Amino acid sequence: MARILARDLKDHIGSPVSISGWLHKKRLLGGLTFINVRDRSGLTQVLIEDKDEVEKLRGMQLGTVLSVTGNVVAEERAPGGAEIHEGVVEVLTPVTYESPIEIDKAISHQAEHLDTLFEHRVVSLRNIREQAVFRIQAAVKEAVRTYLRSQEFVEFNSPKLLPGSTEGGAEVFKLDYFGKEATLAQSAQFYKQMMVGVFERAYEINPTYRAELSATTRHMTEFIHIDAEMGFVNFDELLNLLGELLHTVVESVYQSEATSLALWKSAKPLVPVKVPRLKLEDIHTMYEKATKQTVTDFKDLTPSEEKWVCEYAKKELGSDAVLVTHWPASEMKFYHRLDATDSRYTERADLLFCGVEIATGSMREHRYDVLVDQLVKKTGADITHPGFHYYLQAFKHGMPVHGGFGMGLERLTQKIISLANVKEASLFPRDINRLAP
């Protein structure tokens, strides 16, 4: 008999069917044996009455792969409104090792249990609620691509093996490349700018590497970054696009992944098409006034300020997202552009979402001479180094006014689901303490 999927069971009420999957749960109830079988579409409840059939399951642990044939009966209390009766079992892959995780129950995501969750990730992902995180993430990724494609961004792949570190800092992984030193890309910044000279609008979603020395709830050593860059736009247009991207992704994911989101009781965040904007200085002032805390660093936002301003925006502006503008010129990176109307600021904005920064966008300096000047003065870089030479080549041969943004896929997923630690939104997270599974 041809296999059907769990989700199609209700279309076969009154008929015999065959399902295949993993033994997900097994229990005895008043002399009857109930099992749940998991396949890619969900769970099927099966009632096994026959003693010989029950016997086949003796000693079989969760995870055992099996086929069950039987008759479909309407049953309101079963997942999907139907279950299989008179189940006849065929064990396909017997499992005799006990599962290290109770995959049929909600797995704790409390900070002190995360290490266990990750250590047994290969098995814990078989839990339906854990799977949901990554079904949602796949939908987020697809929604980002769909939106960027609709705005005529061309997808590209930039190399992650680079001839040297260009953005500075100790946070770079180095490796031996046939006797030369190579580094792993800390960002796609230079390549996405080069691609503006080619496609005008370009994006990639790819792994990015940072040798983060501390294990925080916000950082990993390997993560997936959404990098987009566009030419012939001004700052206002760039921020509109970034806000609309978030709005569209949230709308799309809450539409397509309702079932998975429900498992996390995830309330739909408020993201208006036009995300509200606040100036960095104003946030500092409002924060001090509201919390009676003293701000010591006016050049950045502390995590508690990020949290506070998101709560403020939700309450007062009807948005779980805020664009923070007017960052001080003193903090600018060499490739940022100064605000032409007020040189105290750079044309940069951070996108905060549900309490944390998920993206940074900015306009870039597009004039070759000014860029070289900023690069040399700010970093002391050798512009003939291959890490800079080819990047600068794009500007030497003509770059338009342009800007772009980078957004962490895991952070975005994390905030949509309201997970406390970004690692919970990484399939196999990497940090200073964890390099496996």
Add this chain to the structure above:
Amino acid sequence: MARILARDLKDHIGSPVSISGWLHKKRLLGGLTFINVRDRSGLTQVLIEDKDEVEKLRGMQLGTVLSVTGNVVAEERAPGGAEIHEGVVEVLTPVTYESPIEIDKAISHQAEHLDTLFEHRVVSLRNIREQAVFRIQAAVKEAVRTYLRSQEFVEFNSPKLLPGSTEGGAEVFKLDYFGKEATLAQSAQFYKQMMVGVFERAYEINPTYRAELSATTRHMTEFIHIDAEMGFVNFDELLNLLGELLHTVVESVYQSEATSLALWKSAKPLVPVKVPRLKLEDIHTMYEKATKQTVTDFKDLTPSEEKWVCEYAKKELGSDAVLVTHWPASEMKFYHRLDATDSRYTERADLLFCGVEIATGSMREHRYDVLVDQLVKKTGADITHPGFHYYLQAFKHGMPVHGGFGMGLERLTQKIISLANVKEASLFPRDINRLAP
């Protein structure tokens, strides 16, 4: 005046418009100055009559970023059937450096010119025909995703930083990971199999790393790999899916990228929904008979055999693709499954396309005990090593019959366009001699 794109010019005949882009070509013709302006949608031809306007372009090299306003006039000989007359120029980013590549002419892809092409990649990609390669590649990637999604594969991201080399060989990049040794993933093999235990069907398209010691036309050190794996299928179903994927991708790309493919005079390959299958032994025999060459290695196909059998299949079987089956058991990898009906063979197939292998698919050993036995006997591996431990965990806790395949994105793109070297289909190729741009 609001900017319009080159492709929309013909909708504005008789009206004044403004375009923005890069100076792509400049020529004098009978006292008139013609320029081509490139934007993300293509080229616009502009006629500049006024001397003051012509003067603005003096010394301006290709790549100069400019806006032009003028009146749209129907002109059959211009790209898109219209051009701008009485052009008024505004130079936005002047370029005074001469372009190292003539971007308005077809750039040579002859073997001896490839190094120049790559060295100036940042500029050479501004050539419309070069761009076409990567527009096609983006469409290939999207078509692969669309097909796999339609078959209920869930997209995932596996880590590329690994705790050790598991597939053996010297071709592994090693790096220092906070004092421990890490390696860069040579394949997603283990992770995609683990994901069968989670989603039943899963795929990723991500960078992969091999420290290839020789610079060939077939290999790079960093490339994009399509990895897909599915549970509860047999070999026949797996091969059907792999063939249908190729068929669907070719159909989709020749539909959506007709303009880009035309620039490469790329004839649509023949890929029937059901790709023909040939046995390895039969190919050897036919090849010897047809070419009078002697086959010395019966366990593999030489590049010339691959080429020959593709020509044979095109002529005799009406297909540019062939699935080569019946690979000898002696050559199997530890995770392959022996053919249950004939243990001389493994259930593996190589997919050849237009003369070269672009994918390998196989059924995997899914029984924990047999897999451990094959692993230890074939590789001598320490199964407690984190590189194996977590992989085996998936099997210990139940894996169904499953199989999958891996396909190189660049090779697939290369063969669709008929490029001679796989590096021509990599945006910024990496090999033993090249780590930049």
